[in-house]
Amino acid sequence: MTATKKSLALLWVSILSCSIWASAASAQTDTDAGSDPGTAANTDTETTTGTGTEAETDLEAHPSDHDEDGVPALTIGALEPPARVPARSIHPDVLLLDEQGEPVIRSGGALSLSRSCGECHDAGYIEKHNYHASAGLKELHAPGAREAARPWDVSPGLFGRFDPMLYRTLTPRGWDKLDLGTADWIRLMGARHVGGGPAQTSRTGENLAELEAGSKVDPETHVLHPETGRPVPWDWRESGTVELNCLLCHTSAPNNALRIETLADGKFRWASTATLVGRDIVERAGDGFAWNTDAFNEDGSIEASKIGISDPTSANCRLCHGQACRCTDPVIFENSLSNWATETTGYVYSPEQVFESGMNVAGKADLWTPWDVHAQRLLACSDCHHALNNPAYNQKETRDGSPAHLKFDARKLAQGDYLITPDHNLAKGHTAQGTVARRFDGSMRGCRDCHDAEAVHDFLPNKRTHFEKVGCQTCHIPRVLTPVRKITDWTLLTADKAPLVTHRGVQGQVNRPESLITGYEPALLIHEEIDGALRVGPHNLITSWYWVEAEPPRPVREFDLARALFAEDGGYHPDVIAALDRDGDKALARSELRLDTPTKVRAVASRLKSVGVVEPRIRGEIQPHTISHGVLDPAFAIRDCETCHSFDSRITQTAELAAYAPGGVLPSLVEDSTARIRGEIALDQGGRVVLRPAIDRNFMYVHGTNQLAIWDILGLLIVLGTLAGVSLHGGLRVLNSRKRSQSERGERQ
């Protein structure tokens, strides 16, 4: 880590520490001012958060800094059940072995967990039955060959599915331009990958460690040189590969920061070893690591308690999924890609009451709700996302796998067998964004598997019909109380070469202690459930724009984009400045970074062509993120019928997707999502990109919202016609009656 990075990290820690006090004061101000999250407008702010700025990465990378130098003054005690670490573990002593099977204490080599844990557990089985490890490797396909995939996607997982927030594209074999080779993928994505899978095995099933770079550029054996943009060979023998890291989930307080740093440094085989640093077992020594012989028994084994072996806790899951919760102090969190779930969906899986948190949430004094009621009820992640063959849950692996008549499978795996071959395909839900391992979708117990909704909700007429069409989350997560990512715009880059990022749900800059977090009302989209039923559910819509080139299209490499936009001195290229500089100061302010005219688009496209990009054009897409955590206290659930049954129904509420459309390109929904948009995505009069949802009348009939249905227009015409008819008829009768009276008077006279 550079000195600059360390300084930035310290600065951020200081800012966030101060934020506790600042937010307390701000919250008081909000309360005095009568701020109410229910009335607070959905707000958003533009930031320049990149794919993980240095400061953010470092902040995440040093959790110990938080714990030791954090905010003890406001500590309110442990709220989450303590990690299940017995004082004396019943797990036997572990012989820590290296890749060759030698005790590390003798060889001094890197720890091999497949060797060490594999002495008793079937490491091969665990690695194979593990979609966290494979990350899409098992579902690889030719670019765009999967139904609904982008033309350049090669899998539905982290390894191969393009994510515009991360941007770099895994290069398939045969492409003329290398972007993200496998080794670079590990360095970039390793922070959120548990190891094994594509970090150990090639796309064709070979051991990566046995691959040698040839003369031909191969994404498995080459990486992109960050300065020249040229492919350079990667030495797998030198780096080693990344084994499935058991310690990351099965030990308390693994050193994830050093693991990530080790991966980023390309020392892949040492990643598992790095995870143990800080336990007096192994320490850093120069560029490498040194085992502490005093910690070991004579035979090279070590007590399990020294390693900290435990059941996986929510804290382990948070290492990658980033659901912010420190759980022993007032909750604070930041929005960044290293806090993934919070950034994309606003999850804060914490038992703490919102009003006690360290965040500057609007109207927080009235928010007598935990960040998530399930966390408050002491549910850990693994209680729902359990191993599929865990005999305690006795759940079928898939819902399609058993005869339809079988309601209960009496056969159970013996505990001993389970401990040897625990299926690491964890039970999963069914979300719009969770495209990997869809075959396991719905293997998790959903809301209705635990809760009998019809036993309560007595205020609700026609409960079954409501529950059939409306997901539980729709009413029980009426509002997300955190900022979330709204836009990732890669059509231009900020001065520090990051994309233009906008968040919703915050007034002011995100991650600033003085900014007011207003939260937001999630968009309600129709979601296709695992049983094929369609239900309305809450989603965060993240819209992205980026350049693509060639045909079939593929994203313009980040390297080429930066080369096109910036001059060699690091500043913006003169052509770019000339096109975008509105105020004529020869510099580009953040507000000037907009491709909102054809001239500007042409100028940037021209720059891209000059660095070898073929037929550059802008593409926009919307990725919905299903929101299923962050369930608020029932008192905050929607009970007012008119929330949905009204002209301005939440179901048909217009949602702003972006303040403008770069290049005038309207985004479209990613095709491999299980959420559906009914209605239109359009530019409004102010140039904003908006979603105007409509109710699919083939799907649901909602009183009060079907305002301009054809039958209403027809009916109204009939009523108006009748009124007009009787008025005309009556009028004519009156006129004729008068005429007759006059005539009769005339005759009498």
Place this chain on the structure above:
Amino acid sequence: MNQKVLFYSLYERFWHWIQALGVTLLLLTGFEISYPTQLDVLGFENAVRVHNLVGLFLVVNALLALFYNLAAGLIERYIPSVGDVFPKGLEHASYYIRGIFKGSPHPFDKTPDKRLLPLQKVTYFIVLNLLLPLMVLTGLLKLFVDAYPELIEALGGLTVIGPIHRVGAWLFASFLILHVYMTTTGPTWLANLSAMITGYGHVERADEETPR
């Protein structure tokens, strides 16, 4: 000779006005349920409650009326003959199109035994045998949607039943407007209305052998 006679019994008048009040309430609450933003009197939740209660009440009231008319042998009054459609219906319509403006005498006499004129018979026959049952049926299906999901699904679901109920409501609103207007086409503007309030109306006893 113009004679004052009893047209409507107390029960018939009570039934009529209860029905009128009920239909009006149903239309208003139905409108509020459909357009809660435009019409906010009871609030959506209360509007639904009132709509459901009044609807059920009217169903019972309609069934009682059916029983009454069957038991009293009066049901034939509501069954039009072929002659009521043609030629009487045409003659009746011709009166409303032309004769009424010229001050021509009504082509048909209204008596306590023949209180429904030809076009009235046809209209009521359609309303009571088609529109009302349709509204009752779709309304009950909507009300008890949770109890009979398979039946409702077989009928196309709420997305079919709901619009049918709504179209029916618009037609009922049109019928109500027309019905109220037609009460003004009696011997005087308010004669028919008065008869439905007091029960009494006037009949011509002279020249019975030359029906008009």
